Amino acid sequence: MALAAPALEQAVDWEVAEQQIGLWQDAWHRFRRNRLAVLGAGLVLFLILVAFLSPLLVHFHLIWNPGTQDVANIEVGPAQAGHPLGSDELGRDTLSRLMFGSRISLSVGILVQGIILPIGMAIGLAAGYFGGRIDNLLMRFTDIWYAFPDLIFVLVLVSVFGPSLLTIFGAIALVNWVGLARLVRGQVLAIKEKEYIEAARSSGSAPLKLILKHLLPNALGPIIVTVVFGIPSAIFLEAVLSFLGVGIQPPTPTWGQMVFDGYEAIYANPSAVVLPALAIGFTLLSFSFIGDGLRDALDPRMKR
Amino acid sequence: MMQAPEKAPLTTVAADPIILRVQDVYKHFPIAGFGGLAVRAVDGVDLEIRRGEALGLVGESGCGKSTLARLITALLPVTRGKIIFEGQEITKMRGGRLRRMRRKMQMIFQDPFASLDPRMTVGDIIQEPLDNYGIGSGKARQRRVQELLRLVGLNPNFTNRYPHEFSGGQRQRIGIARALAVNPSFIVCDEAVSALDVSIQAQIINLLQDLQREFNLTYLFIAHDLAVVRHLSDRIAVMYLGKIVETAGRNDIYDHPQHPYTRALLSSIPVPDPVVERTRAPILLKGEIPSPVNPPSGCRFHTRCPIARVPGICSEQEPPLEPHGQRDQLAACHFAGEK
Ligand SMILES: Nc1ncnc2c1ncn2[C@@H]1O[C@H](COP(=O)(O)OP(=O)(O)OP(=O)(O)O)[C@@H](O)[C@H]1O
Numbered sequence: 001m002a003l004a005a006p007a008l009e010q011a012v013d014w015e016v017a018e019q020q021i022g023l024w025q026d027a028w029h030r031f032r033r034n035r036l037a038v039l040g041a042g043l044v045l046f047l048i049l050v051a052f053l054s055p056l057l058v059h060f061h062l063i064w065n066p067g068t069q070d071v072a073n074i075e076v077g078p079a080q081a082g083h084p085l086g087s088d089e090l091g092r093d094t095l096s097r098l099m100f101g102s103r104i105s106l107s108v109g110i111l112v113q114g115i116i117l118p119i120g121m122a123i124g125l126a127a128g129y130f131g132g133r134i135d136n137l138l139m140r141f142t143d144i145w146y147a148f149p150d151l152i153f154v155l156v157l158v159s160v161f162g163p164s165l166l167t168i169f170g171a172i173a174l175v176n177w178v179g180l181a182r183l184v185r186g187q188v189l190a191i192k193e194k195e196y197i198e199a200a201r202s203s204g205s206a207p208l209k210l211i212l213k214h215l216l217p218n219a220l221g222p223i224i225v226t227v228v229f230g231i232p233s234a235i236f237l238e239a240v241l242s243f244l245g246v247g248i249q250p251p252t253p254t255w256g257q258m259v260f261d262g263y264e265a266i267y268a269n270p271s272a273v274v275l276p277a278l279a280i281g282f283t284l285l286s287f288s289f290i291g292d293g294l295r296d297a298l299d300p301r302m303k304r
Numbered sequence: 305m306m307q308a309p310e311k312a313p314l315t316t317v318a319a320d321p322i323i324l325r326v327q328d329v330y331k332h333f334p335i336a337g338f339g340g341l342a343v344r345a346v347d348g349v350d351l352e353i354r355r356g357e358a359l360g361l362v363g364e365s366g367c368g369k370s371t372l373a374r375l376i377t378a379l380l381p382v383t384r385g386k387i388i389f390e391g392q393e394i395t396k397m398r399g400g401r402l403r404r405m406r407r408k409m410q411m412i413f414q415d416p417f418a419s420l421d422p423r424m425t426v427g428d429i430i431q432e433p434l435d436n437y438g439i440g441s442g443k444a445r446q447r448r449v450q451e452l453l454r455l456v457g458l459n460p461n462f463t464n465r466y467p468h469e470f471s472g473g474q475r476q477r478i479g480i481a482r483a484l485a486v487n488p489s490f491i492v493c494d495e496a497v498s499a500l501d502v503s504i505q506a507q508i509i510n511l512l513q514d515l516q517r518e519f520n521l522t523y524l525f526i527a528h529d530l531a532v533v534r535h536l537s538d539r540i541a542v543m544y545l546g547k548i549v550e551t552a553g554r555n556d557i558y559d560h561p562q563h564p565y566t567r568a569l570l571s572s573i574p575v576p577d578p579v580v581e582r583t584r585a586p587i588l589l590k591g592e593i594p595s596p597v598n599p600p601s602g603c604r605f606h607t608r609c610p611i612a613r614v615p616g617i618c619s620e621q622e623p624p625l626e627p628h629g630q631r632d633q634l635a636a637c638h639f640a641g642e643k
Pocket residue numbers: 333343344345363364365366367368369370371372528596
């Protein structure tokens with residue numbers, strides 16, 4: 001075989017181990033081997049399905065409308081009077097409200113991360129990449145922010161701006177971006193010192209390319225993990241707000257509110273409290289399991 | 305055959321025989337929270353590198369070799385001093401001009417595992433400089449990548465593999481291909497072989513030598529002992545605690561070392577001849593390397609020098625780097641050549 005550059009005669013080093021799979025694929029294989037993470041992912045997928053399908057089910061009269069008050073059957077137990085999981089103190093169907101509650105919890109969990117991600121990344125990247133005074137300024141700012149008790153901060157915001165969906169999502173995002181910003185900064189600081197970044201600079205890569213092609217892809221694993229762990233904490237915060245009565249306002253059903261509403265009659269009608277509480281608990285657990293699984297799968301040190 | 309120190313002149317008309325001048329360069333890293341204190345990693349270095357030569361730079365770990373390499377390739381800004389590459393003062397450049405300048409000087413890094421982005425394929429890694437400098441078009445770039453892989457002795461079909469699939473020596477070849485991609489005239493090899501097995505070291509050194517001959521490259525070849533650079537270097541510079549203490553032609557350094565530190569480094573190289581090896585008396589340096597935060601007064605080697613006059617001139621006056629011994633030999637010692 002004729003080579004294009006036969007001028008150099010030195011030992012060639014042809015042998016390379018069999019083609020291995022890419023890093024992301026490898027992570028996926030490891031994730032799949034974690035049973036709890038897969039279970040969590042399954043539950044979350046199921047919840048997403050429920051969230052999307054419940055309006056459709058109401059439309060086809062397969063479940064109750066969550067707002068309908070069946071005044072003849074108040075606080076009935078499970079499987080009575082056409083209420084598979086019973087009804088609450090206003091005669092609303094518990095199953096239907098649980099299903100609709102998943103819509104709020106999931107959207108709080110996921111949309112809030114959508115707000116946090118750009119804020120946290122921008123601040124973390126700027127602080128980590130430029131360092132020096134910018135870093136100092138941004139990090140003092142996040143420290144002060146962090147020092148504020150989350151719940152009080154959200155309560156203040158909600159009481160000032162009113163408990164609309166937007167305020168609540170915004171308020172929860174505003175207390176949660178700090179963790180992500182710090183993580184991104186730490187990642188950037190660590191990766192910035194790697195020799196391959198220096199090599200890329202020496203190859204003539206401009207700062208923007210360094211950030212987008214080298215820094216971010218290498219920081220992505222821990223960022224994903226943090227974002228996933230952020231989901232249950234946002235869900236929990238929303239549930240607490242609803243429980244305190246300053247969350248999403250009725251008649252929109254949320255799990256936190258259901259716990260609060262059913263609390264009065266906890267002995268007479270325990271399922272109205274226990275079921276939403278279980279829904280919250282299992283959702284939080286599922287996301288945490290996914291987070292754990294991702295952390296192990298995306299950590300390059302956890303090879304095989 | 306060993307190459308003679310003087311190489312055939314290059315085709316460039318009236319090219320400055322000195323490709324790189326380092327003039328009184330300092331790099332101090334301030335220690336945060338210790339107002340004013342700094343690690344004086346490079347502390348007044350003068351050095352010239354001639355076009356087409358391989359200059360070996362040796363010194364113990366922490367003496368500032370990598371920092372000097374990063375200053376020379378403009379990966380770090382200097383604290384003070386001038387670096388002139390091909391007649392242009394790179395210490396004054398920034399932004400786009402600096403990036404264009406970097407094209408002519410590339411670096412091969414010490415750690416073949418840390419210097420390749422684990423999330424990029426080998427093809428993308430080698431192609432990156434071509435993309436950055438807009439060399440060739442899409443197809444031509446891919447051909448060039450394959451040609452480069454072949455050039456460094458790697459299978460050109462493996463462009464879609466990830467770095468972790470390769471061995472250390474192969475990864476270092478990838479790093480070499482990346483450095484060569486933009487046709488640089490000057491390459492800094494920062495301990496480019498010290499992370500490799502001895503047998504692989506020889507292969508990579510041979511490859512570097514072949515490439516030098518083929519492309520008229522100038523090398524700054526960094527190592528922490530004199531054994532590694534001997535084979536490859538035309539001239540050698542010895543560094544101690546942020547300063548150059550001796551420079552000379554390769555043979556002169558080995559045969560007539562002028563500085564006591566050079567002599568100590570030489571005496572620690574094992575000799576292959578068992579008879580000579582038995583009589584080899586390593587000069588053991590006393591004490592630890594002093595901290596670069598607060599280097600000793602006068603000659604900064606005086607705390608460990610076997611012939612120091614302390615108290616006296618050695619601890620009071622800093623010896624300048626000036627001619628001693630052979631032609632073209634410089635040493636910074638008040639008692640250069642004495643044993
Ligand atoms: N970015 C930095 N910030 C602070 N100190 C640094 C930095 N880079 C290097 N130093 C310090 O400067 C000194 C010289 O380091 P350098 O890496 O240049 O040494 P070296 O001769 O290359 O050593 P080695 O043989 O271990 O690679 C060391 O004391 C090191 O701790």
